[in-house]
Amino acid sequence: MEYMLAVHNIDGAPQLSPEEMQNAFAQVDRVNAELQSAGAWVFAGGLQAPETATVVRVQGGATTMTDGPFAETKEQLGGFWVIRCKDLDEALAWAEKCAEACMNPVEVRPFQGE
Amino acid sequence: MNELAALYRAEYGRCVATLTRLLGDIGLAEEAVQDAFAVALEKWETPPPNPGAWIVTTARNRAIDRLRRESTREARHAQALLLQHPDEPAEVGPVRDDQLRMIFTCCHPALSPLAQTALTLRLLGGLEAAEVARAYLVPEATIAQRIVRAKKKIRDAAIPYRVPEAHELPDRLPPVLTVLYLIFNEGYAATSGPLVRTDLCLEAIRLTRALADLMPDEPEVLGLLALLLLSEARRPARTGPGGELVTLAEQDRSLWNRELIAEGHDLVRRCLRRNRPGPYQLQAAINAVHTDGDATDWPQVLALYDQLLAQTPTPIVALNRAVAVAEVHGPAAALAAVEGLELPGYHLLPATRADLLTRLDRPAEARAAYDEAIALAGNHTERAFLEGRRAGLDARP
Numbered sequence: 001m002e003y004m005l006a007v008h009n010i011d012g013a014p015q016l017s018p019e020e021m022q023n024a025f026a027q028v029d030r031v032n033a034e035l036q037s038a039g040a041w042v043f044a045g046g047l048q049a050p051e052t053a054t055v056v057r058v059q060g061g062a063t064t065m066t067d068g069p070f071a072e073t074k075e076q077l078g079g080f081w082v083i084r085c086k087d088l089d090e091a092l093a094w095a096e097k098c099a100e101a102c103m104n105p106v107e108v109r110p111f112q113g114e
Numbered sequence: 115m116n117e118l119a120a121l122y123r124a125e126y127g128r129c130v131a132t133l134t135r136l137l138g139d140i141g142l143a144e145e146a147v148q149d150a151f152a153v154a155l156e157k158w159e160t161p162p163p164n165p166g167a168w169i170v171t172t173a174r175n176r177a178i179d180r181l182r183r184e185s186t187r188e189a190r191h192a193q194a195l196l197l198q199h200p201d202e203p204a205e206v207g208p209v210r211d212d213q214l215r216m217i218f219t220c221c222h223p224a225l226s227p228l229a230q231t232a233l234t235l236r237l238l239g240g241l242e243a244a245e246v247a248r249a250y251l252v253p254e255a256t257i258a259q260r261i262v263r264a265k266k267k268i269r270d271a272a273i274p275y276r277v278p279e280a281h282e283l284p285d286r287l288p289p290v291l292t293v294l295y296l297i298f299n300e301g302y303a304a305t306s307g308p309l310v311r312t313d314l315c316l317e318a319i320r321l322t323r324a325l326a327d328l329m330p331d332e333p334e335v336l337g338l339l340a341l342l343l344l345s346e347a348r349r350p351a352r353t354g355p356g357g358e359l360v361t362l363a364e365q366d367r368s369l370w371n372r373e374l375i376a377e378g379h380d381l382v383r384r385c386l387r388r389n390r391p392g393p394y395q396l397q398a399a400i401n402a403v404h405t406d407g408d409a410t411d412w413p414q415v416l417a418l419y420d421q422l423l424a425q426t427p428t429p430i431v432a433l434n435r436a437v438a439v440a441e442v443h444g445p446a447a448a449l450a451a452v453e454g455l456e457l458p459g460y461h462l463l464p465a466t467r468a469d470l471l472t473r474l475d476r477p478a479e480a481r482a483a484y485d486e487a488i489a490l491a492g493n494h495t496e497r498a499f500l501e502g503r504r505a506g507l508d509a510r511p
Binding site: 087110 | 222
């Protein structure tokens with residue numbers, strides 16, 4: 001099974017200090033290394049701020065683009081992991097480590113099968 | 115065939131649990147078991163000596179036939195599992211009980227509390243969605259939808275079918291205890307039909323015993339088992355010869371099951387020695403007081419309810435505590451204690467008020483409260499009991 005662990009940043013939450021930020025990066029690096037050595041790592045990445053997003057729509061052959069994220073919500077996707085593991089319990093155990101490392105809530109969602 | 119209906123009720127959960135292990139999918143397991151019961155309805159003159167084993171074997175064969183015709187990924191996966199276990203596979207782990215695996219899957223923390231209980235009652239208790247809905251005072255459509263969604267999540271998110279390891283138990287145990295307690299309760303005061311659904315009570319006790327064997331050092335598991343045993347012990351005295359409800363004070367104590375009471379008291383003493391009281395242990399202790407000697411020591415019951423209310427300040431606990439208040443401090447104090455409690459749709463709140471108002475010699479208000487309780491009571495034994503009490507009001511001079 002593959003799962004996406006989506007990191008949710010909450011808009012308006014207190015900003016991390018540069019030291020805390022460094023600390024979070026180091027912790028995330030350690031979890032990534034652990035995921036890789038366990039054979040669970042598929043892909044991971046942090047995203048730029050939602051303001052850098054562009055939404056593309058194609059309707060009736062016409063393409064329109066809008067500036068900003070798809071939904072103007074308080075919580076935005078800040079980054080994600082894609083992991084491979086046996087079942088939800090394993091995925092939840094990784095999610096716990098990931099949430100602690102990046103200091104944000106993590107949503108666990110299974111991928112559709114082939 | 116009435117016998118088959120009773121058998122369906124008794125064997126459905128066990129068969130689905132075993133088939134889920136064999137097929138790796140709850141939905142497929144349910145279909146296979148339903149297929150097997152359809153075959154039984156056609157073929158059986160009388161049930162075979164071990165009907166559960168017959169159902170499991172037939173269900174497995176029907177599942178193999180069905181899977182051969184289908185070519186989805188789930189079907190291929192399930193077929194592979196079946197081929198891995200051509201016969202009963204060797205068990206792994208400390209528990210030889212598919213139903214325990216099933217209960218931990220149904221009560222997985224990734225499912226909502228309502229979904230957990232609904233699913234357990236459906237899959238382990240064999241209740242229909244309508245019965246679950248009545249037990250939870252929510253619309254049937256809501257329950258049906260929760261059950262479907264929960265099964266889909268178990269399958270699509272791959273919630274595992276296993277008993278958790280020791281280090282996971284502190285998080286995984288509380289929802290399981292809640293669900294077992296609710297199953298027993300549904301059996302003890304059925305929301306519809308006759309008062310007691312013995313099958314559900316015994317099923318809850320059986321599952322709780324299996325859990326206690328697995329976790330002998332968890333005092334709340336022992337507490338729950340004691341609570342269920344002490345309640346079950348009084349069951350023979352709870353109804354009279356005509357099936358009518360008999361209150362605790364009027365029960366013939368010689369009908370109580372002494373063996374279960376001794377076992378329950380022993381468990382309560384074991385809990386006391388551990389001295390880590392929790393809600394189930396406190397409720398078990400209250401029941402131990404009720405079943406100790408010739409009459410209930412109400413001040414002790416009230417003291418235990420005070421402790422319980424401090425740990426779990428819910429309106430149901432407050433209502434039960436009020437009954438002890440009435441015995442210790444009189445009905446006026448008890449009536450004050452139930453004033454302001456909100457338990458929409460729960461017949462025992464107006465029933466308790468009606469009893470207290472009767473004792474306070476306020477018949478008009480008591481009658482109104484009985485009317486309300488009768489309208490809400492789902493099982494006919496309780497309704498008949500309340501109607502009898504209301505009639506008693508009219509007969510008074």
